[in-house]
Amino acid sequence: MTDSIVVTAGLTKRYGTITAVDGVAMRVEAGEIYGFLGPNGAGKTTTLRMLVGLIRPSAGSATVLGRAPGDPDVLRRIGVLIEGPGFYPYLSGRDNLRVLAKYRGLGRADVEDALDRVGLAARADDKFRTYSLGMKQRLGVGAALLGHPDLLILDEPTNGLDPAGMAEMRELITALAGDGHTVLLSSHMLSEVQEICDRVGVISGGTLRTEATVSELRGAASVLVRAEPLELAFPAVRDALGGNALLTSGGIRVDAGPDTAPEVARAVVAAGADLLELRVDEKSLEEVFFELTELETVK
Structure with a gap:
């Protein structure tokens, strides 16, 4: 693995006459929590969707773990939570993760490990529809953790949570980075980024305005x-x-x-x-x- 986990150059996405992402050049280093900070509609989610191969860029390039986005070898080594978790409401948290694990060729031990790491082991047999919003978000992170990925891409993981839930999610993300995961965290929450991120990329109007450590940004x-x-x-x-x-x-x-x-x-x-x-x-x-x-x- 190279030190640079994610590298983009001139990454651009256009929808007709609308430019959603305009020439983004960003770099995420191994082992860090990278905060992708910007207001709603700034182009964060569109950029992340390009990085995981869900949509194709209109121009520019990107590599993830040294390969093109969407490469099967890359997909096996990343965990993704984009635009909120989607699960079967009538299945338990454990069974939802088992479905995903089966598709990925993973075993029950992987499911139990993910549930334990996100603090849902005690509620794993409850149906997903009974979960609080914070628990649903944690299960989404648990799904991203299946297979022990090198890179976690989390899109607004604290969105909609109350202050206690936000604090729990921040602690979880910090712990995951401490376990050796590289985390690319999209957020519009300034306090969240300031507290837990090593470096920050600020995007606005589809353009990456700057990329630096939090202390460098603050001067x-x-x-x-x-x-x-x-x-x-x-x-x-x-x-x-x-x-x-x-x-x-x-x-x-x-x-x-x-x-x-x-x-x-x-x-x-x-x-x-x-x-x-x-x-x-x-x-x-x-x-x-x-x-x-x-x-x-x-x-």
């Missing part, structure tokens, strides 16, 4: 200082940090890491000013997301 932290009088505090902070300070309406912003906070505090006090507040200020993923998708909002 370097700065230190915000409120002190009085400012005419004493500002020159002291500026001189202490070699001019690396900016006077703003909210106080003094220092473009440096939190390790400079003690030095800043000493400079303010030594100048005879009162230190009212000193805190680390960092962009939230939400702020970055809206900056990157602003063009789509304006259209």
Whole structure:
């Protein structure tokens, strides 16, 4: 297996005059949780459907586990949950997974292992129609886990869940990555991506705006200082940090890491000013997301 599990170049999908996905170039590395982040209708699901061979791209290329999407060898090594789980309502959770396992040439041990890993072993004999939404989503992940896939592709796995269900799903995904699975997670939930993803691709209007780690997207932290009088505090902070300070309406912003906070505090006090507040200020993923998708909002 190569380090790059998913690689796309110029991946495009058009439906007549509508371009749903426009020239996406993304890379998912082995062992990571990759967050595919974008608003509803941004092109996330269309991209995932191309990656698993459900639809053909109009242009560009993609490889999954070193092969073309839809290759039988690839399909045996990936687990997929796209657009919600679909199961027989009158069958139990266990029997639903047995049907899928039989199609894939897998045994009952694989079914029991999947049920155990998603926390449904105790309710495995209950009919699917009696499951809560969170349990249905977990069974969908269990189906994706059949056969111990190298890559899991999960499309909005927390969609429609209550806060408790969302937290359980995040814990499950983190545990799966810890067990060695690579996870490609499509989501429009900023908090979800920020909490569990190693890297993020932000898609908007069918275009991949950026691809980076969460910390890279949020940028370097700065230190915000409120002190009085400012005419004493500002020159002291500026001189202490070699001019690396900016006077703003909210106080003094220092473009440096939190390790400079003690030095800043000493400079303010030594100048005879009162230190009212000193805190680390960092962009939230939400702020970055809206900056990157602003063009789509304006259209």
